[in-house]
Amino acid sequence: MRCLEHVSAICSHIRWESIVVDNGSTDETPRFLASFVRSFPWSAQIVLEPAPGGMRSRNAGAEVARGEILIFLDNDCYPQPDIVDQYARIFRDPMIGFAGGRILPYRCGQENQGAENTLALRDSEVEIRYPAGRPVPSGIIQGGNMALRRRALMAVGGFDLRMGPGTRFPAEDWEILTRIGAEGWAGGYFPGPAVAHDHPRKPGEARRRLRSYHIGMGAVHLKLLANPRTRPIYLPHILRRHLGDMKFHQLKVATQLYGGMLFLHENRGSLADAIRTGDERLSLRMK
Secondary structure (H helix, E strand, O other), rough: OOHHHHHHHHOOOOOOOEEEEEOOOOOHHHHHHHHHHHHHHHHHHEEEOOOOHHHHHHHHHHOOOOOOEEEEEEOOEEOOOHHOOOOOOOOOOOOOEEEEEEHHHHHHHHHHHHHHHHHHHHHHHOEEEEEEOOOOOOOOOOOEEEEEEHHHHOOOOOOOOOOOOOOOOHHHHHHHHHHHHOOEEEEEEEEEEEEEOOOOOOOOOOHHHHHHHHHHHHHHHHHHHHHHOOOHHHHHHHHHHHHHHHOOOOEEEEEEEEHHHHHHHHHHEEEEEEEEOOOOOOOOOOO
């Protein structure tokens, strides 16, 4: 796997470990991963998570991690060799609980060229910081290149299994940032840590994917407004975004409202508990 080849090329004097989650594979993946662990120059371990779900995988890896800083990569995102050192410098600030970096196109031939492939990229060189207890906007920090302080992730109960790959609500990266920020942690987008995203798209896929992102955003909006802890932080932010989009992006607003209603339909009981208790802390494993 190309991603693991790039992980093996990471250079740092800091002690770090690699955790690879096998999420119920049925092919030759276990044999390949065993070979990777044997040849890996630093500490590495394989975690088996038989239940399908991208957030189950991330929670399973976070649960066994021994380090304080967790760097999350998608399997089609290839880290630059200095990514560990880059994130280590960012998290020297004890108030930082979350961070993200650049996601660049992986150029191998011409298959990754064109507008269809810009949706999941972020190449800005401008640093953006978000103070604790303030809104974190969607889309700036993406899950393909994201780091969280393990203590902050544990404090909010881990990733929400109702979101992410395998669900109808692909906004899991933004959702976890909103909870960590509301818990009192600062964070931001930093151009230093970078990955290359190897994700060729078929014509027309960007539109379908954007619609699914808007459905996921609507689900997060509902969670933020339903929870008394996050409502004061995000109500003005969400209203401004909706009012701004109503003039030229009515379909976007309608899709987000649909996503919120869909999430409510599927999770009415858990949202009612959050409203009653004033909090929503999820279990890391949720099994």
